[in-house]
Amino acid sequence: MTDTAVTETAVPSLSIEAKFEAARLAARTLATVTTDRKNAALDAIAAAVVAAADRILSANEVDLANGHENGLSTGLTDRLRLDDGRLAALSAAVGEVAALTDPVGQVVRGSSLPNGVGLTQVRVPFGVIGAIYEARPNVTVDISALALKSGNAVLLRGGSAAENTNRVLVEVIQEALASVGLPIEAVQTVDEFVRDGAKRLMRARGYVDVLIPRGSADLINTVVAESTVPVIETGAGVVHVFLDESADEEMAVEIVHNAKVQRPSVCNALETLLVHAASADRLLPPVLARLRQAGVTIHADEATRARFADVVDATEADWATEYMSLDIAVRVVDDLDAAIAHIARYSTHHTESIITSDLVSAERFLAQVDSAVVMVNASTRFTDGGEFGFGAEVGISTQKLHARGPMGLGELTSTKWIVRGAGQVRG
């Protein structure tokens, strides 16, 4: 694969309408290709991402230089940066998607009507998936692989900070698609239309079947507010652990430590610890000591402050904050009901866990807390597509429509009813 090949296979300069229409046509082809063909495409992409490393990294350097000039934050710069190691990891991730079970054609349910008409509900691709994200070129490859495996075409809007990297990545993916005889328009970027690209994606009813925003709360809120296309919201996690009166001390210490410290920058990390008043004296000392050893800053309510020095005052804002850092908010609550009420008020309904030895408390917490994932005696870090055995993760949905919690390939499909008759009419 040479630079000349790029120029030949890359999509020429098209209007956005032409790209939308091309995506729809490509989706129609993808909907009925075999799993073998889709896996061949994924294997070709996995190979191409490594084979074209020089081209990808050159483009990435341009984006990094532009970012430096425009004062891009250290965090975003880190997300933007690719290197040989990251490309190898991306390539491996695509290979893993190829190894997953194809959701298309799976039978969800079926029955025979009394008149002999046969009814089957099967999984089918959505058609065209739109993705709007920011400065994360790995998403370009990830979401393309997941969409292709589930038989969908994608229209990508990856943001100006990664524009050059994404353009080359899409070229590389399109070359791989062409090499196995699949339509290159199955994966397209609309980055060249800048802000208008995102706006048009959000209004592309009839072309885009579902839109997935990935990124900051601001980005997600904008998409939800402005989109007329159905959206799957992958949201923030103000995640809670509640230490019940009967919580085992060692379990409390280990789970709180793991949930907060193992990877604080992700959405399933613990943000607010609630402690039953009757167990505060027993549990807070060992739990907070372990957190402090790990360098965690404790933002505490009055009852906690009365027991410990060297803690920061928690304000009202702390209860609603997703720190994504080595910070934790701590509050002593009167009882289980108060814990459930606190969670109902401040949670983003991602994941909450109760640590308890009491069966009644456990069942009440599981039934009454209205979050995507509710746990008893387990670390909130388990809310993850990989951990749940989905193989790959599209994101974690915090909405209630269509998908809730970790989304796998199945969540990138819709369904279709297939009705087989022998001439039956309705009486």
Added chain:
Amino acid sequence: MTDTAVTETAVPSLSIEAKFEAARLAARTLATVTTDRKNAALDAIAAAVVAAADRILSANEVDLANGHENGLSTGLTDRLRLDDGRLAALSAAVGEVAALTDPVGQVVRGSSLPNGVGLTQVRVPFGVIGAIYEARPNVTVDISALALKSGNAVLLRGGSAAENTNRVLVEVIQEALASVGLPIEAVQTVDEFVRDGAKRLMRARGYVDVLIPRGSADLINTVVAESTVPVIETGAGVVHVFLDESADEEMAVEIVHNAKVQRPSVCNALETLLVHAASADRLLPPVLARLRQAGVTIHADEATRARFADVVDATEADWATEYMSLDIAVRVVDDLDAAIAHIARYSTHHTESIITSDLVSAERFLAQVDSAVVMVNASTRFTDGGEFGFGAEVGISTQKLHARGPMGLGELTSTKWIVRGAGQVRG
């Protein structure tokens, strides 16, 4: 139940925010009440709708008189009108919802992780369902019953034409809820806020979990365009039947007649008939003769007009029209591919059926037509929750997210992951 009781139990004049908050609290209660309690409420509603007939019909007369004054169309007036027979039918429908299986708590899937953590995905209510509809008081009772059975609270915006009827129906439902000790705020109307009620429902993120518009294409398009709350779209049906080259003549005649004539005003009725060119001479004469006997007006393309006199010229607009009347568009197409292409262009993706004796044609049609329901050798009139065995029908979804095709009680639920550990943390 007396008029005095009404004044006591009816919701006092509240702000719309207070109603939203009350709905959310009621939803929290409903989410965990037993099926027995919900069924008791439904039985009480079924009895109350008949017992309070005088009050309901008085209010309905006021709406009918206002409608007459405002020049309400005959069709809308008919939808608005209640009488003892219709109330009895409404009451019976509520009783049927009580008899359905409760979807809440149903286990969708589950597994054990390698570390022993147990994972279960269960159905839970959405929380608060918003409904926006027009001049159909039966929807007030129907959707309330379906929402309650699936553990949801509802906020209803039924439109000014039925305002008095709906207010009394909601009062009657609330009295029934109170009589079994359930929160009356589980069913509320926001009709008194007039247009602002609909607007606020569409923007009630955090209060309303899903919004269901029922009514005209205009109404549905407005809700889809303006809502920031997730919407389930129940759409129009430009429904197709394709007579393949090998279609059996008697089957073609009977299915086309049934699909078009049995109940032309509903969304699963046939609108466009496509005929394979090689079978046009064989099939069109008996099929069209039978339709004409039934008084159907035929809007035909050139190829059909060349074969028959006394047909209306079909224009481009006819292919995209949902007549909902004894009219049909007829087009001769070159082959199966042309039929699939026509459907891809003009269908609203509701229901399409192929009449064929050829296995390859049948399978290609089922695989390549991208509609909620695809059929072979069956009448499109089978696309119906009742026919599918769902017992009740919330509507027929023409979107791909969350629900597609006839929606039953299960489609009024979300899911929740329940994770049971014994102290496990992530490695």
